Amino acid sequence: xxxxxxxxxxxxxxxxxxxxxxxxxxxxxxxxxxxxxxxxxxxxxxxxxxxxxxxxxxxxxxxxxxxxxxxxxxxxxxxxxxxxxxxxxxxxxxxxxxxxxxxxxxxxxxxxxxxxxxxxxxxxxxxxxxxxxxxxxxxxxxxxxxxxxxxxxxxxxxxxxxxxxxxxxxxxxxxxxxxxxxxxxxxxxxxxxxxxxxxxxxxxxxxxxxxxxxxxxxxxxxxxxxxxxxxxxxxxxxxxxxxxxxxxxxxxxxxxxxxxxxxxxxxxxxxxxxxxxxxxxxxxxxxxxxxxxxxxxxxxxxx
Amino acid sequence: xxxxxxxxxxxxxxxxxxxxxxxxxxxxxxxxxxxxxxxxxxxxxxxxxxxxxxxxxxxxxxxxxxxxxxxxxxxxxxxxxxxxxxxxxxxxxxxxxxxxxxxxxxxxxxxxxxxxxxxxxxxxxxxxxxxxxxxxxxxxxxxxxxxxxxxxxxxxxxxxxxxxxxxxxxxxxxxxxxxxxxxxxxxxxxxxxxxxxxxxxxxxxxxxxxxxxxxxxxxxxxxxxxxxxxxxxxxxxxxxxxxxxxxxxxxxxxxxxxxxxxxxxxxxxxxxxxxxxxxxxxxxxxxxx
Numbered sequence: 208x209x210x211x212x213x214x215x216x217x218x219x220x221x222x223x224x225x226x227x228x229x230x231x232x233x234x235x236x237x238x239x240x241x242x243x244x245x246x247x248x249x250x251x252x253x254x255x256x257x258x259x260x261x262x263x264x265x266x267x268x269x270x271x272x273x274x275x276x277x278x279x280x281x282x283x284x285x286x287x288x289x290x291x292x293x294x295x296x297x298x299x300x301x302x303x304x305x306x307x308x309x310x311x312x313x314x315x316x317x318x319x320x321x322x323x324x325x326x327x328x329x330x331x332x333x334x335x336x337x338x339x340x341x342x343x344x345x346x347x348x349x350x351x352x353x354x355x356x357x358x359x360x361x362x363x364x365x366x367x368x369x370x371x372x373x374x375x376x377x378x379x380x381x382x383x384x385x386x387x388x389x390x391x392x393x394x395x396x397x398x399x400x401x402x403x404x405x406x407x408x409x410x411x412x413x414x415x416x417x418x419x420x421x422x423x424x425x426x427x428x429x430x431x432x433x434x435x436x437x438x439x440x441x442x443x444x445x446x447x448x449x450x451x452x453x454x455x456x457x458x459x460x461x462x463x464x465x466x467x468x469x470x471x472x473x474x475x476x477x478x479x480x481x482x483x484x485x486x487x488x489x490x491x492x493x494x495x496x497x498x499x500x501x502x503x504x505x506x507x508x509x510x
Numbered sequence: 511x512x513x514x515x516x517x518x519x520x521x522x523x524x525x526x527x528x529x530x531x532x533x534x535x536x537x538x539x540x541x542x543x544x545x546x547x548x549x550x551x552x553x554x555x556x557x558x559x560x561x562x563x564x565x566x567x568x569x570x571x572x573x574x575x576x577x578x579x580x581x582x583x584x585x586x587x588x589x590x591x592x593x594x595x596x597x598x599x600x601x602x603x604x605x606x607x608x609x610x611x612x613x614x615x616x617x618x619x620x621x622x623x624x625x626x627x628x629x630x631x632x633x634x635x636x637x638x639x640x641x642x643x644x645x646x647x648x649x650x651x652x653x654x655x656x657x658x659x660x661x662x663x664x665x666x667x668x669x670x671x672x673x674x675x676x677x678x679x680x681x682x683x684x685x686x687x688x689x690x691x692x693x694x695x696x697x698x699x700x701x702x703x704x705x706x707x708x709x710x711x712x713x714x715x716x717x718x719x720x721x722x723x724x725x726x727x728x729x730x731x732x733x734x735x736x737x738x739x740x741x742x743x744x745x746x747x748x749x750x751x752x753x754x755x756x757x758x759x760x761x762x763x764x765x766x767x768x769x770x771x772x773x774x775x776x777x778x779x780x781x782x783x784x785x786x787x788x789x790x791x792x793x794x795x796x797x798x799x
Binding site for chain 2: 236237239240241243244247248249250251252254255257258297300301303304305308310316318319320321322323325326327328329330333334335337338339344358361362365394416419420422423424425426429430442443446447450455458459462465466469470472473477
């Protein structure tokens with residue numbers, strides 16, 4: 208790849224910050240890290256918030272409350288909720304199949320779970336369109352319908368729950384299940400009373416990350432949903448349309464609403480991470496979730 | 511749990527069926543569509559000047575954004591793990607932002623900073639620097655979306671390796687830089703490599719943020735994903751599918767590298783705990799795989 212870690216260009220003063228060196232190195236390194244983060248992330252986001260308030264709070268409210276933007280927001284939230292519900296169920300089933308079941312090709316299936324994260328979103332949309340679009344060889348054309356939104360979002364958020372549940376399932380003590388079965392509980396009771404509660408933190412974390420991702424998705428939707436206002440226009444597409452038609456304050460106001468949702472999800476995930484599984488071990492669960500957050504954008508090998 | 515055979519088959523069918531219909535069948539279909547009439551048409555479409563320029567520009571994005579984010583990522587991870595500081599909680603939270611924010615919002619944010627009426631736009635254009643609708647803004651968008659990967663991959667590795675070897679190095683007289691190059695970097699190299707692969711993949715495929723700030727001008731500001739989008743809208747199916755296949759193959763390569771990387775990481779981390787029989791505090795216990 209382009210930048211192999213072995214031949215990195217000479218690093219600026221920053222890495223000193225990490226090493227036990229007193230004095231200037233620390234402050235300088237810390238300063239550079241904070242500066243980079245501020246310039247690259249915080250300042251741009253501040254510009255969006257500022258622009259959204261350029262016509263005062265009432266302007267902000269009117270922009271969000273506009274029928275078309277409200278319709279887009281509602282559609283986005285409802286579709287995302289449907290999608291995370293579907294993927295909560297199928298994600299848990301897939302995690303179960305990948306951990307407890309055994310069949311030829313399991314390794315390949317496990318690796319392929321991450322494909323939606325590795326595949327550029329525009330390719331994801333195009334891919335779905337070839338099979339489920341107007342030229343569908345199986346005669347199933349969902350293009351320009353709300354079903355297309357759900358399908359595309361299911362595709363791109365597929366790995367979240369799988370990857371969040373998989374490690375919990377691997378760690379789970381089988382003795383509990385055996386005890387439950389030997390005490391006479393049936394398969395479903397064991398699942399409901401023993402397995403499910405253990406997997407719940409993973410499912411919830413995966414669902415919230417998937418939800419945050421689904422709310423902001425753009426690339427995979429642009430080709431397949433038709434982008435019809437009031438019908439199949441999601442918020443990100445609406446924002447794009449507003450920028451193009453010159454209504455930048457309106458675009459910013461809706462962006463701030465999406466931003467608030469994303470922040471809320473991140474905060475909730477970190478609260479779950481901190482409260483952790485009831486047996487303590489908080490640092491480890493936090494690290495696990497951080498890795499899921501990271502790999503949920505680009506997958507990974509089950510942490 | 512001893513699942514009964516029908517239940518096992520039921521779950522397997524449901525899980526794999528979902529995966530097949532949603533993921534495998536469409537991906538197979540796009541490969542079929544691309545090579546329906548042989549390798550000629552997609553090859554021709556991919557060697558057109560527009561396509562070649564898009565590939566070059568995409569590689570330029572990677573060449574700038576990936577090293578910058580790698581240096582930042584390693585420095586930031588060291589800061590987060592090896593230094594106790596009140597700002598760390600904030601940095602830790604802010605790092606995750608690019609993952610949760612819509613790429614369109616990221617694009618808009620850069621548009622607002624570097625546009626003609628933006629915060630920096632007027633000053634920059636006075637200096638004769640064109641950022642928006644040119645490659646610099648596209649690089650900034652790429653940096654934004656791919657910022658967290660190296661940090662998130664390196665932080666757990668730093669926790670895992672502990673500080674004993676670094677302390678030993680300083681005790682033996684190594685200065686900060688020597689410790690970093692000789693001890694820390696070799697120990698975290700697989701984490702860094704993994705982060706670099708993820709960063710690269712993300713930069714290669716970024717569409718939403720780049721589409722807002724690029725203007726998508728053919729042979730000027732068009733990366734591969736933008737090229738695919740435009741080709742499809744212009745009913746140039748060969749070019750759209752050809753470009754999609756190039757990107758899909760890169761994605762599959764990413765998956766392959768990640769698989770190899772995680773195996774190597776496991777293999778290389780195995781001998782280290784075997785050699786260190788010093789009692790390890792509970793807080794630094796190795797993460798289970």
